[in-house]
Amino acid sequence: MRALVMAALAALASAQSALADIELRVIYLRQEIARPPVLSDLDPVPADEGTRGAELAIAELATTGGFLGHSYSLDFVEVPQGGDLSAAAAAALDDAPVILIEAPADAVAAVSALPGAAGAILFNVAAPDPWLRDAEGCRANLFHTIPAANMRADALMQYLTVRRWTDLALIEGPFPADAVWADALRASAEKFGLRLREDMAWDFDGDLGRTAQAEIPILTQGFAGHDVLLVADETGDFGRYVLFNTWEPRPVGGSEGIVPVAWAPVLENWGASQLQNRFADLAERDMRPVDYAAWAAVRAVGEAVTRTGSADPATLRDYMLSDTFALDGFKGRPLSFRPWDGQLRQPIPVVSPRAMLAMAPFDAFLHAGNELDTLGTDAGESTCTAFGG
């Protein structure tokens, strides 16, 4: 399949004389991180998560580019655990004006503050931390295509509100990513007027694969009355053993069960199956949220190149932040960037393992400008001033 696409590209390129030769170099920069051990090895994180999404987007752009005389290239730079990401980023910035960064939020912030990054376009494709979009971490050169944790949380709370499941219990895992997610869930529950009746830290040890049936019911037996049990377990540790194993028969949501995501294999409407098929042909696995964020980042900058006929980062940035920018993200609405913090606004599917349950935002949640801004930090709430807001 890949060979076929490449052959097609070559044919396309020769069918059209070059109009304006533009070349855009993109670098995908990854900081390897230590992943904490989890209770089950059933679902390992693929080693090529993220990079495959960028690769697919480059191949797609090459078709439009072939007709217009625009070419795109992509390189990967991987920094080992504990390695100097900023040094690698500085070298990459000498080489390419567009960098996708897959790294923890503090590392992303450090890269965006590099002197050499000032005129570049950076995309955060993996860090959901809201602070990276707020005054503390936001930068005019930094765009975010992965949804902020509060966007995903708002999507889930809208869903629960529509279902009238208003009383919640929460179990929070021990890792930093769990804390980011749990904080977002708490804030969002408050925003939408849902009641958090129980809020507990996960501190169980032992092999739950063996003892889940015994332990989870006991743990949840004393919980105050709730409609839904939320788990903040972003590393995929204990959450899988909570599902269908609670004392009271309650749906589970958050990191397991009813999950708000940037992307999931269960999406098929709005042309999503075509994107899923192209990705599976390329990567021989399902498309994951970080793949989607990387794909969206490359497609976004490519859309700006196509429409402006320029590879100048300042021109591309202005276009991406303008009202005319519209990216087809296969989620039923055009995607665009919030001009107050550089976050890609996007519908958030709420999914179960086997189906898309609904697509947020929901009709009941109105907005004066764009309903997508009912998810996450809206203009009036944003503390970011780097974008001139």
Add this chain to the structure above:
Amino acid sequence: MRFLLAAALLAGPAGAGEIWVTNELDDTISVIDTDTLEVIRTIQTGQRPRGITFANDGSVVYVCASDSNTVQVIDPDSGEVLHNLPSGDDPEQFVLHPDNRHLYIANEDDAITTVVDVESRTVVAQIDVGIEPEGMAVSPDGRIAITTSETTNMAHWIDTESRTLFANTLVDSRPRHAEFARGGAELWVSAEIGGTVSVFDVETQAELAKLEFEITGIHPDRVQPVGFEFTADESTVFVALGPANHVAVVNAATYEVEDYILVGRRVWHMAFNEDGSQLFTTNGVSGDVTVIDVASREPLRSIPVGRFPWGAALRPEAD
């Protein structure tokens, strides 16, 4: 008894027109009687039927069975599949060349336009186009075929003689449908995510106009133009606006939007009845067809069909 009944229906009153609607998630075609506005037959197809078009003389109907990777040739009288055409993978839309012999098929998953000779049942050409080819059109003189590619965001202009591309024009995001107008002097292309319809001068491939739509109370993001059809005199265009659940009425001479008509949910494609007095729109999400009175521009009735109706075609009257 059932067979008898079917036979009786087939011998129904001469002149009663039929609109054929493909139901994407039911693997069926619903046949609507244009007089009674009722579904009179349901025909089984291959998987995920979408594009549908009749041979010029009405002798056969062609259906893109996307997930069966074939174009089915169906006898409209018996409803039986006569044979399958080699179509390339995942055929979505197609257009029949005026020679009544060559189908130009968009292969959505393969970035290819396939040209099939319906008589010899062979693929005569495959043309590399952009990613997710979708809309197909052919000029009235048969010299130009158009493929739009949803992910490459272009209209690809195919010289039907040499079967090669001679131009590629950028359109707004996710182009869906293309039609020639004014005797082939203009090409119209809808862009679903861009929310626009572009009009090109065929001679120069230059953009003449870009239509935008605005419906009170509906966010512009939901206004997503997909299928559109010209009235026989080409004075008016009806444009399906997808999840905006409306059809726009556009003056084809001035490019101005004159009206919006409320229809079912996620409106895809449409077809006129034989005298052009009624327009039938397929509404994917609500699973029905809206009948619009063309003169008054009012919706007349909703007709329940199968799950996710997609394509629509008028069965030509037998001579």
